[in-house]
Amino acid sequence: xxxxxxxxxxxxxxxxxxGSARTALFNWLYARHTGGTxxxxxxxxxxxxxxxxxxxxxxxxxxxxxxNWDEGPKFGDNGGGDFGPxxxxxxxxxxxxxxxxxxxxxxxxxxxxxxxxxxLGERYEIFxxxxxxxxxxxxxxxxxxDDKIRGRVxxxxxxxxxxxxxxxxxxxxxxxxxxxxxMNVTHIIRGEDHLSNTSKHVHxxxxxxxxxxxxxxxPLILKQNGPGKMSKRDQGALIEEYQLRGYLPEALVNxxxxxxxxxxxxxxxxxxxxxxxxFDLPGVNQSNARFDDKKLxxxxxxxxxxxxxxxxxxxxxxxxxxxxxxxxxxxxxxxAALAADAGYFRxxxxxxxxxxxxxxxxxxxxxxxxxxxxxxxxxVRDKVMAKGDPKARLREVAEALRSAEPGVVFAxxxxxxxxxxxxxxxxxxxxxxxxxxxxxxxxxxNVGPSITGMIRVLGRERVLARxxxxxxxx
RNA sequence: GCCCUCAUCGUCUAUCGGUUAGGACAGGAGAUUCUCAAUCUUCAAAGCGGGGUUCGAUUCCCCGUGGGGGCGCCA
Numbered sequence: 086x087x088x089x090x091x092x093x094x095x096x097x098x099x100x101x102x103x104g105s106a107r108t109a110l111f112n113w114l115y116a117r118h119t120g121g122t123x124x125x126x127x128x129x130x131x132x133x134x135x136x137x138x139x140x141x142x143x144x145x146x147x148x149x150x151x152x153n154w155d156e157g158p159k160f161g162d163n164g165g166g167d168f169g170p171x172x173x174x175x176x177x178x179x180x181x182x183x184x185x186x187x188x189x190x191x192x193x194x195x196x197x198x199x200x201x202x203x204x205l206g207e208r209y210e211i212f213x214x215x216x217x218x219x220x221x222x223x224x225x226x227x228x229x230x231d232d233k234i235r236g237r238v239x240x241x242x243x244x245x246x247x248x249x250x251x252x253x254x255x256x257x258x259x260x261x262x263x264x265x266x267x268m269n270v271t272h273i274i275r276g277e278d279h280l281s282n283t284s285k286h287v288h289x290x291x292x293x294x295x296x297x298x299x300x301x302x303x304p305l306i307l308k309q310n311g312p313g314k315m316s317k318r319d320q321g322a323l324i325e326e327y328q329l330r331g332y333l334p335e336a337l338v339n340x341x342x343x344x345x346x347x348x349x350x351x352x353x354x355x356x357x358x359x360x361x362x363x364f365d366l367p368g369v370n371q372s373n374a375r376f377d378d379k380k381l382x383x384x385x386x387x388x389x390x391x392x393x394x395x396x397x398x399x400x401x402x403x404x405x406x407x408x409x410x411x412x413x414x415x416x417x418x419x420x421a422a423l424a425a426d427a428g429y430f431r432x433x434x435x436x437x438x439x440x441x442x443x444x445x446x447x448x449x450x451x452x453x454x455x456x457x458x459x460x461x462x463x464x465v466r467d468k469v470m471a472k473g474d475p476k477a478r479l480r481e482v483a484e485a486l487r488s489a490e491p492g493v494v495f496a497x498x499x500x501x502x503x504x505x506x507x508x509x510x511x512x513x514x515x516x517x518x519x520x521x522x523x524x525x526x527x528x529x530x531n532v533g534p535s536i537t538g539m540i541r542v543l544g545r546e547r548v549l550a551r552x553x554x555x556x557x558x559x
Numbered sequence: 560g561c562c563c564u565c566a567u568c569g570u571c572u573a574u575c576g577g578u579u580a581g582g583a584c585a586g587g588a589g590a591u592u593c594u595c596a597a598u599c600u601u602c603a604a605a606g607c608g609g610g611g612u613u614c615g616a617u618u619c620c621c622c623g624u625g626g627g628g629g630c631g632c633c634a
Contacts, residue, residue, distance in 0.1 A: 094634090095634090096633090096634050098633085098634075128634060130633095130634080131633060131634065133633090134634090197632080198632085199632050200632095201632095213560090213561085213630090214560050215560055215561065215630070216630080216631095235564075235565090238563070238564080239563085240562070240563060240629095241562075244630095246631095246632095247631085247632045248632095249632085250632040251632060252632075256631090256632070256633090256634090257634045258634095261634085276628090277563095277564070277565090277627080277628060277629095278627090278628055278629070279628090279629090280563060280564070280628070280629075281562070281563055281564090281628070281629035281630070282629075282634095283563095284563090302564090304564095304565080304627085305627065305628070307626090307627075309570080312626080312627090313627080313628095314627070314628075340571095343571065343572080343583090344571070345571095347571085347572060347573075349573080350573075350582090351572090351573070351582045351583075352582095353571090353572095353582085353583060353584095370565095370571095370572085371564080371565060371566095372564095372565050372566065372626095372627090373564095373565070373626080373627055373628090374570090374571065374572090375570060375571075376570095376571095377570050377571060377584065377585085379570085379584060379585055380570075380571065380583075380584040380585080381584095382584090383583085383584060383585090384584090386597085390597080439596085440597075441596080442596080442597095465594095502593085505593085506593095515593090516593055517593060517594085519593085520593035520594065521593080521594065523593090524593080524594060525594095528594095530594090530595090531594050531595070532594065532595040532596080533594070533595065533596095534595090534596095535592090535593065535594085536593055536594075537593080
């Protein structure tokens, strides 16, 4: 166990989003890399906007991403620790004591019912153009921050600031610093949006007579379209959304690692253990990164392709179950799939695994497997039926399949392939002449898994019935 | 307006003074395949501008420009 102690300190005032997740991830990676401690602290001092639902969402999202915390609120196997409580709403006493300390040291005073932190230096008044009011400033040398990512940063803090609101509630800057002191946090890894606050925090540390911890300000994630940083309202910003869409958490984590960090070479898809081994603060980029959902989707696909078949089937089933509970057009199709024989469902999913880019494509991609009432794509039909004599080809396929040994032919893709290729050579035609129309009759479309696999999985009864029906209608 | 910060293909990025500036996603073309994907090959695509320092700057420094963040009794 190293002495490194880092924390992720979200506030439960909204959905858990990509930016927060990456901040959590980088803290977690650093803790795991150094063998240190990863602390989860809940900054729920904003009584107006807090909610238990959002709190639970934080726990669930972190857990889904695999970012387990060593200290913090209890949730599953996570949490515990000797530096609690880990929710700021339960730490009122601690803050009060620390405010007293500041007052006794002459570093805090009351004004307008609130308590202010007192900067030490020569005072003067000046009109602030931006805020349209006269403010009292303090002459002070710049605060120097030796940031682990950005290097030396200087900023002058020249105004006293509120640390306890007039309603008695302590302010973020105060509680943040007090918690980091009392929880022995050694490295503060947070978004660059806090860089300007850091001068306040350093003064606060000084007020408590404590050496500030190391700071590491990571760049922000920008929204993929339009100006500004990514916020909870942006398309694709919510972690929960990816979970719901059947994304693999390891893919999302891998993608997030690469947004602002890289191993120093060309590798992108990497096991988390390797990332932990290589991750370090100086390796984090300094410039903001734009979120790219296409690249995320690609990363997800590569993970999906490598997923063991049974795991893929389990994920698929989970997704269909969620669809069945949802509203809209999804439930009926999903229920049909879930109502099917488990072995059949499994075969269909295994057949589809190498073909889809994401779990979320599965319902649409496999729909015709689970209903006899599937639509026929008119455009595809017109195209397929236009050349040659597809009906004759289809009759040949049906006849050959009917008279074939079911236990042998329908059990093997290669047997089906040989059967169809045999027909093709026998009639001096190509495999495609048989494939296209058979696919149309069986699925109503020209997109799908291999025709041989499709025939094998659908099975003799369905295949023959579908072809018969198709021929009758055509 | 003030303060902080950043700057390589459309996007994510490699390069720690000397490279034909590399990779990935997205895009184009081709190959392969039973469709569609995947895969493989391939094409196009970048050092923001101006000054310095240096034998030599994408790389170091300065100025500008542009992006981002902050300037709450929000966190």
